[in-house]
Amino acid sequence: MGMAATAATAGRLLRLRAAGTEGPWRRLRAAGLPRGFLQPASADGDAAQRRQVAHFTFQPDPEPLEYGQTQKMNLFQAVTSALDNSLAKDPTAVIFGEDVAFGGVFRCTVGLRDKYGKDRVFNTPLCEQGIVGFGIGIAVAGATAIAEIQFADYIFPAFDQIVNEAAKYRYRSGDLFNCGSLTIRSPWGCVGHGALYHSQSPEAFFAHCPGIKVVIPRSPFQAKGLLLSCIEDKNPCIFFEPKILYRAAVEQVPIEPYNIPLSQAEVIQEGSDVTLVAWGTQVHVIREVASMAHEKLGVSCEVIDLRTIIPWDVDTVCKLLHHPGFFSSDSTFQCQHPLPTGNFPTHLILNSKL
């Protein structure tokens, strides 16, 4: 759902309630609200056509003060920093994948091979099922494996290794063996021009797979802390990095290592009328929606960054569904990339009905 339509829907739902009419929120989506209801007036068309991309503004968080000295970093630099910290602390840690040796196609591993050696930061052949299988083996042998899949769109050859092997290693062996020291990192999400195969957000495919953790940060500060937690977590983790934020998101990020806990959602804005849950890039879209809804419709929105998709923070999300002013969990708006087929938001809604 586009952000304008979302905000409009929020307002309409509340007006319906006031009128004593009930109805599932789904029907409102199909009601064909006029597009551009709250959009600012567009600029005059130029003679020269410029490439148009979807609008959102990255909203940085205030500088964190509790982790020591900070430095201005964008998201890929925050990732590099986390990887640097990991390789420094853990002598068994290795980073591998396609093109990571020269620094990576998104520059996330720049400088690490020179600093830590070619046996610790190295290219693999072009084979995602091999990358993840190999990573599982490193982890089973007790070392820390940080695997990169070049685009989340290409994670599917590794699906068998992730779902049938990594996720089940500990359980099926009765805890004799595990691959908890495996982390898979991958660029994720739309970037404007990526089309079918450089834009996907495949977290929903993994959201029903017990045994793995799936984490998606909204910002450089979040990315470093969450990635460090994934690497140190004793379960195999998939860390999706919103590629559109690699350069666009800039924040003050601590130089030293720090952890942001997994399976903990963050309430980044409190509100009393409606709860908006999002992750990754969309968090920033939703923040804008929240302020527009407040300004134009007088609706008070709570904004939650889910951060960990599985196991997700049921308590934080569901606690807020019982606020006075909510009539049911049907009023929870899940704002994600509009992908109506079996998306994770549907799962959240269905599982929130506790």
Add this chain to the structure above:
Amino acid sequence: MGVSSPAFSPQHSQRQQQHFSSLDDKPQFPGASAEFIDKLEFIQPNVISGIPIYRVMDRQGQIINPSEDPHLPQEKVLKFYKTMTLLNTMDRILYESQRQGRISFYMTNYGEEGTHVGSAAALDNTDLVFGQYREAGVLMYRNYPLELFMAQCYGNVSDLGKGRQMPVHYGCRERHFVTISSPLATQIPQAVGAAYAAKRANANRVIICYFGEGAASEGDAHAGFNFAATLECPIIFFCRNNGYAISTPTSEQYRGDGIAARGPGYGILSIRVDGNDVFAVYNATKEARRRAVAENQPFLIEAMTYRIGHHSTSDDSSAYRSVDEVNYWDKQDHPISRLRQYLQSRGWWDDEQEKAWRKQSRRKVMEAFEQAERKLKPSPSLLFSDVYQEMPTQLRKQQESLARHLQTYGEHYPLDHFEK
């Protein structure tokens, strides 16, 4: 007048890190080191006269070339023999127990005992083993007790795997045998990763990875071979080519010269051995191990053998192959009988010892079997642990919910068979 060579840009020479003369007519492609040829010729794959099969004993257990005799001491060769025969006895009893409905499923190792024991004996005890599902003899050689084989097949409280998997999915941390999983060939790239970690740790350890000729068709096999070669890993790829993948004969599995011929395609040193000759398997594995660790490179051993039994208790192989074919292997080329003939010709075994051992091994298996059957199954609460290292809230709630359900409706479940 010679053909003039194209001029090379300075960037090209930098990348190649060698000096190009424009008069040089040799190939400069980064992708291959080879000479030019001006005759159009396709390379013929050689399947009629394929890679030869290394063997030490003939089918009657006699050493062919004395310089290849490993001269193993009597005690060791007797261990080979007793392991193979004990495995055979355990297979018969557990196969039968499935027919009787005592366990749910079983896979026998008939005919392939030589591949297990010969290779296991050539490894160090701490070398890590990744298997497929037909390598129980490796675990048996490492003294995995009958009690634990049975426990896993029965899924009882003694099972190290906590009763979670189908029978024959053994695992043992202490004996460095990674737990078996059903998906085929997934273990191959994993074994390569473990080998890489062992190399980095200077562990002086080889990783061995077993798989069948059918699993070698999986993409994971290709991935594993390529990674092992490019990343220079101390690993032995051990392929049991037993002629069938369930009902699919090798003629429908591949068209090239088996699995050994693929090795050189990846830059991997490869050998084909007679898998029913336990000394050939031993020699090849021993040498591969020595070099893999010393040189940090992979080795591929294709052990030719024959799957005498059905694929599993869910299979009846008379549907796709003749009894005569099976009988040939059982009677004329069996690893156990070949080794027995070797032992007898050395004076290390005779019919009386054979009779006594058969009785003793059968009794050991029956005892373990009866005990395993009497034990309880693991507690239902174990359905929920080890999914993650820590139990998340959602799973704890499910665990509590099941406990409450069993409190109320326990009479409808066979709770007496389970630990509390």
